[in-house]
Amino acid sequence: MMTDSPRNDxxxxxxxxxxxxxxxxxxxxxxxxxxYAVALSVTGKHEDAEDAAQESLLVALERLDECREPxxxxxxxxxxxxxxxxxxxxxxxxxTTSEIPVGTAGSGPLPDQALSRARLRDDLEAALAELSEVQxxxxxxxxxxxxxxxxxxxxxxxxxxxxxxxxHFARKALRKRxxxxxxxxxxxxxxxxxxG
Amino acid sequence: xxxxxxxxxxxxxxxxxxxxAIDPGAEDGLFWxxxxxxxxxxxxxxxxxRRDLVxxxxxxxxxxxxxxxxxxxxxxxxxxxxxxxxxxEASSPERLVDVLDVPSTLDEDLEGELMPSLSATAIAExx
Numbered sequence: 285m286m287t288d289s290p291r292n293d294x295x296x297x298x299x300x301x302x303x304x305x306x307x308x309x310x311x312x313x314x315x316x317x318x319x320y321a322v323a324l325s326v327t328g329k330h331e332d333a334e335d336a337a338q339e340s341l342l343v344a345l346e347r348l349d350e351c352r353e354p355x356x357x358x359x360x361x362x363x364x365x366x367x368x369x370x371x372x373x374x375x376x377x378x379x380t381t382s383e384i385p386v387g388t389a390g391s392g393p394l395p396d397q398a399l400s401r402a403r404l405r406d407d408l409e410a411a412l413a414e415l416s417e418v419q420x421x422x423x424x425x426x427x428x429x430x431x432x433x434x435x436x437x438x439x440x441x442x443x444x445x446x447x448x449x450x451x452h453f454a455r456k457a458l459r460k461r462x463x464x465x466x467x468x469x470x471x472x473x474x475x476x477x478x479x480g
Numbered sequence: 481x482x483x484x485x486x487x488x489x490x491x492x493x494x495x496x497x498x499x500x501a502i503d504p505g506a507e508d509g510l511f512w513x514x515x516x517x518x519x520x521x522x523x524x525x526x527x528x529x530r531r532d533l534v535x536x537x538x539x540x541x542x543x544x545x546x547x548x549x550x551x552x553x554x555x556x557x558x559x560x561x562x563x564x565x566x567x568x569e570a571s572s573p574e575r576l577v578d579v580l581d582v583p584s585t586l587d588e589d590l591e592g593e594l595m596p597s598l599s600a601t602a603i604a605e606x607x
Binding site for chain 1: 493494495496497498499500501502503504506507512515516518519520522523524526527528529530531532533534
């Protein structure tokens with residue numbers, strides 16, 4: 285049984301405005317993944333998305349008094365994330381850093397499982413890159429972060445039907461792009477090896 | 481998760497569950513804890529500034545209130561003191577009689593006395 289009901293965003297924002305560290309910490313916990321997802325939808329790169337998401341949370345804290353509707357903090361935050369991500373992209377438009385899976389840089393050959401995960405992530409990022417920014421954002425917020433249609437519609441300030449439509453086309457495009465590359469860990473025998 | 485599963489069983493597009501692979505925490509279990517800690521460390525100064533601002537604001541309000549109330553209280557005390565000590569005649573019996581609007585017929589009996597008497601003798605003698 286829960287002894288403390290989770291505070292709503294409005295309460296946390298008002299407390300954070302007064303410098304309450306615990307309240308701001310809870311807001312970060314709630315929205316760091318979705319901030320990352322939106323940043324990734326703009327930048328297309330893990331490292332940039334991580335930087336942009338962190339930077340956006342700090343900018344949100346500095347500008348917290350400008351959040352006119354504390355109960356709608358999520359939508360306001362994601363606007364900041366989007367803008368900061370685009371700024372970062374513009375600043376680093378000539379960056380050519382290759383996609384290195386987290387935790388594997390300089391560690392030598394990857395174990396099979398880690399390698400297949402890294403390849404899947406590369407494929408996913410390439411597939412996401414072929415979507416429009418809004419489709420990426422919506423499919424990440426829904427399928428990756430777990431937001432409901434109504435939450436996305438409210439926080440992105442768009443009709444629910446539009447959200448569903450973007451989600452439908454995003455999923456269709458991703459499946460088409462990923463279909464030949466699915467099941468990297470398949471246990472099916474290799475061709476030519478089983479006949480005998 | 482349940483919401484997404486329900487959508488699949490209702491014939492709506494099923495979620496692209498492969499997207500979970502882009503989660504940096506899937507490979508690095510401490511990623512999100514580090515991310516959170518990184519944000520909070522960088523937020524320390526701003527949070528402290530906000531707390532200080534709240535403290536200053538309260539102190540300012542209290543001192544401002546005091547600045548307004550203390551002079552007003554002093555002025556009120558001064559006026560009360562002036563009113564209290566200004567006019568000695570205010571306590572004289574004649575003035576009191578005038579203030580109480582005692583009828584002239586009774587006035588005669590009160591002449592020379594400080595307080596009107598309501599004793600039976602006094603009343604009888606007045607008729």
